[in-house]
Amino acid sequence: MKYSVGILAGGKSSRMGKNKALLEFESKTFIERIIGSFDGRKIIVSAASADEYDIPGVKTVTDENEDIGPIEGIRQILLNSDSDYVFICACDMPFVNGQIADYMAEFISSDYDCYVLTDEKRIHPLLAIYSKRILPVIERLIRNKEYKLRGILDSVRTKYISLEHTVFDRKIIRNINTKDEYKELKLPVVFAVSGFKDTGKTWLICELINEFIKDGFSVGVIKHDGHDSIEEKEDTDTYRYASSGALRTAVFSDSGYVISSGQKSSSEDLIRYMKQGEDRPDIIILEGFKGSSYPKILIEDEDKPMQGLSDVFLKVTVNASEGSGLYDRNDIDRIYTAVKNHFEL
Secondary structure (H helix, E strand, C coil): CCCEEEEEECCCCCCCCCCHHHCEECCEEHHHHHHHCCCCCCEEEEECCCCCCCCCCEEEEECCCCCCCHHHHHHHHHHCCCCCEEEEEECCCCCCCHHHHHHHHCCCCCCCCEEEEECCCCEEEEEEEEEHHHHHHHHHHHHCCCCCHHHHHHHCCEEEEEHHHCCCCHHHHCCCCCHHHHHHHCCCEEEEEEECCCCCHHHHHHHHHHHHHHCCCCEEEEECCCCCCCCCCCCCHHHHHHHCCCCEEEEEECCEEEEEECCCCCHHHHHHHHHCCCCCCCEEEEECCCCCCCCEEEECECCECCCCCCCEEEEEECCCCCCCCCEECCCHHHHHHHHHHHCCC
């Protein structure tokens, strides 16, 4: 079914303190993430001003009736759409994508005017498909100073689509309104501490772990071993299990567990594993990984700087000289503050 896409991005973002559409997540702004997931669809953005967003191929509309909330943004988007149906979402929903819109569009028929996603807790009128036929209803509600979106849904033929009966993750409905929600969204933070051998990488990581824990963050660490294989001692039970042909072995106690596998793995595999579950760490530190694309703290010799590394956000050395631009490795408070500032923690 043909439909256009409307993104509401003209709110005041008062609780966030900055324009939510331009918040960054995974190297893209929220609005770029949403637009990028709708390949080939016509997109209209409702903004506070016509020049607020300069995005090629995207039409921007502004409110005629100011300060009445998203109902006016929806009206403007419908007025300016060439399609009979428009998928409407908010700019503060970074996980919205074309797949959920395509799924909802399968329900379009002559029986309904509006198609709204719901979960077990609430209705989501900013995850919905609206028909242009409802414009007179919206305009009547505005004239009567009835600005709540529920008024639209109650006044037209509305189909409610349950999220729990779909394959989509609940994060699809997640919206980011506050600074704390934005901070939580960016977790876990992943960065590397890189440098030549014996430069104190492990020592610095341990110091940073202590600082993160003091601030209430949980931490995980991944280290790469340069050997072709990691062998267990012959006197362990897990060694005997593996020698007998077990693909994976696990040992656990009341305090924790260790899993061993004979399969090849990568840093990405381990990072994905660490990110899973409710008990996943807030901070993941990689020791080494000079060639990775992750943000890096580089420990180097001031007289022999390491060349060619990408994504270095902090350079550290032992006994940094004044004016060098490097951080002294022993100045943990300053290093930790720089890390928190970089990741906006």
